[in-house]
Amino acid sequence: MSELTLTVMRLGFLAVLxxxxxxxxxxxxxxxxxxRVTQRGAARRxxxxxxxxxxxxxxPPQQRRQEGGRGNNRQRRGxxxxxxxxxxxxxxxxxxxxxxxxSLGRAHDSTIVLDDDYxxxxxxxxxxxxxxxxxxxxxxxxxxxxxxxxxLTTPTPVxxxxxxxxxxxxxxxxx
Amino acid sequence: xxxxxxxxxxxxTIGAPSRRNTELAMLVFAxxxxxxxxxxxxxxxxxxxxxxxxxxxxxxxxxxxxxxxxVRKWAPYADPLMLPIATLLNGMGLIxxxxxxxxxxxxxxxxxxxxxxxxxGVALFxxxxxxLKDHRVLQRYTYISMVVALVLLVAxxxxxxxNGAKIxxxxxxxxxxxxxxxxxxxxxxFFAGYLMVKRDALALASRRFMGLYLPRGRDLGPIxxxxxxxxxxxxxxxxxxxxxxxFGLFVVMLYVATERTSWIVFGLLLSGGGAVAVATFESHxxxxxxxxxxxLALASNGGVTETAQAMYSFGSGGILGSGLGQGYSRLILxxxxxxxxxxxxxxxxxxxxxxxxxxxxxxxxxxxxxxxALAARDPFGKLLAVGLTGAFAxxxxxxxxxxxxxxxxxxxxxxxLAQGGSSVIANWALVAILLRIxxxxxxxxxxxxxxxxxxxxxxxxx
Numbered sequence: 001m002s003e004l005t006l007t008v009m010r011l012g013f014l015a016v017l018x019x020x021x022x023x024x025x026x027x028x029x030x031x032x033x034x035x036r037v038t039q040r041g042a043a044r045r046x047x048x049x050x051x052x053x054x055x056x057x058x059x060p061p062q063q064r065r066q067e068g069g070r071g072n073n074r075q076r077r078g079x080x081x082x083x084x085x086x087x088x089x090x091x092x093x094x095x096x097x098x099x100x101x102x103s104l105g106r107a108h109d110s111t112i113v114l115d116d117d118y119x120x121x122x123x124x125x126x127x128x129x130x131x132x133x134x135x136x137x138x139x140x141x142x143x144x145x146x147x148x149x150x151x152l153t154t155p156t157p158v159x160x161x162x163x164x165x166x167x168x169x170x171x172x173x174x175x
Numbered sequence: 176x177x178x179x180x181x182x183x184x185x186x187x188t189i190g191a192p193s194r195r196n197t198e199l200a201m202l203v204f205a206x207x208x209x210x211x212x213x214x215x216x217x218x219x220x221x222x223x224x225x226x227x228x229x230x231x232x233x234x235x236x237x238x239x240x241x242x243x244x245x246v247r248k249w250a251p252y253a254d255p256l257m258l259p260i261a262t263l264l265n266g267m268g269l270i271x272x273x274x275x276x277x278x279x280x281x282x283x284x285x286x287x288x289x290x291x292x293x294x295x296g297v298a299l300f301x302x303x304x305x306x307l308k309d310h311r312v313l314q315r316y317t318y319i320s321m322v323v324a325l326v327l328l329v330a331x332x333x334x335x336x337x338n339g340a341k342i343x344x345x346x347x348x349x350x351x352x353x354x355x356x357x358x359x360x361x362x363x364x365f366f367a368g369y370l371m372v373k374r375d376a377l378a379l380a381s382r383r384f385m386g387l388y389l390p391r392g393r394d395l396g397p398i399x400x401x402x403x404x405x406x407x408x409x410x411x412x413x414x415x416x417x418x419x420x421x422f423g424l425f426v427v428m429l430y431v432a433t434e435r436t437s438w439i440v441f442g443l444l445l446s447g448g449g450a451v452a453v454a455t456f457e458s459h460x461x462x463x464x465x466x467x468x469x470x471l472a473l474a475s476n477g478g479v480t481e482t483a484q485a486m487y488s489f490g491s492g493g494i495l496g497s498g499l500g501q502g503y504s505r506l507i508l509x510x511x512x513x514x515x516x517x518x519x520x521x522x523x524x525x526x527x528x529x530x531x532x533x534x535x536x537x538x539x540x541x542x543x544x545x546x547x548a549l550a551a552r553d554p555f556g557k558l559l560a561v562g563l564t565g566a567f568a569x570x571x572x573x574x575x576x577x578x579x580x581x582x583x584x585x586x587x588x589x590x591x592l593a594q595g596g597s598s599v600i601a602n603w604a605l606v607a608i609l610l611r612i613x614x615x616x617x618x619x620x621x622x623x624x625x626x627x628x629x630x631x632x633x634x635x636x637x
Contacts, residue, residue: 010498017532
């Protein structure tokens, strides 16, 4: 057998062995199971409505980027980028704000699942209005949602850093 | 409900998919790698593809295929990596033994025998997967397994020693058996069952002293008994490896069960003290320690010590190795080039790069075992998985550490890789039990608990 063939086989074998190790590690990586975060698209009641909603569902990111381009300054300076839980059992949790509605409550499908006896299962939601201003709305909760110290009765714009209190949990919007 | 939401994010748990197809792909890979190595050895030694290549690859493929089908049927949610890694290690072991068989100076051919033992091992693997429907059944045999393990451990005392270590039972006409390999599985079952019941007493009844939780005197009883037992193994059977394995296994499981660091401290102190004490008066152990401290000194027969020979072969291999079938393993004239010292040949022929890959494969197998323990839902399964993985890991450490000169050499076999029937069979059984636990652990949970949404919201009354 020629020297060259043997050298190629020697290195080839090492490569194959390491390939096996790497593939095995990839399998482990894909095997990490636990929690999964799924983005649910617009799901409205009623079929035709949902379909009309879904058809323009593809462009929104583009649209938003255009809006962002137009109101660039405002987006840069004023807009909050994350929601931070500053008090309560979930202290330290942050959620990035990307134009989606954030639901708060004890229900399992809430964006932030509150582990708080004083919260209702669907307690409140925070969403951006057409101008990109974030609005907090109480969803008819038992104990109410407070912005600063005022109990909410209507959807209210949230200023940066203002504490939203739900039971023992306090949430703020931050840059 | 969803009419009020426009775009929400849901965070939920997902069950692991069954991953059987991944396992099949990995198995095919795991069969092809040894076949490549086989062809490589043949080309390097004789300049031709070995005649048995078709039969051998079909045989290994058939074994792996049957194992895969049985796993698919009887343990559909089991871990996808354990079986391929075990197959690859076993296949590589066969290749290295066959390669050493090509050196006439190293004694008679062992590879056919090893192939037969591997087949028995896979058969036992299949039998365990088929008949052991639930690992919790083993919990019923906690104390019976203690007795069985003790009998297996003590039995070799009554048989003549081989190479200074009494670890064999010789059955006339059938060959010899290394009961310690099986005892490690059985004693892990005992420890798991025992600690599951006693761990609260061991963990909670303790005094705090200098930042350590000291257990009560009477709770120290079991650890002292096991310690004395492992020292007795060391003294009467002069088997450093087995005694280290048992004591280490107990300490590992005790730590996992109680979360008390003090057990590790105690364990290290006791094993260190015991080892030093025994090494001072037991000549066999003393020789091993001397060889470890001065590997380059001349051995008693005027030649070079085995440790030095192993080091020379590692050095000769270098980083990329000399190539399969192109090393000088025939120069290793120690006691066991095909079993205890097989890593020396591995290190010489596939070099540091290859040896690291092999050790990583062991590491991945151990990782999967610990992952199984994390995922298991019942405490007995958790402890058993930790115990079996711990025994496997300790064995790999003791052998690899011994051959590379990190710790004194002990007479143990590298799992799956080294020649030795008991070892291969016992390790296949170990992997089977781990697969059974991982199947139970990864099976999707039955029905979710009733939703907490139904709970009442408390009303604030100022």
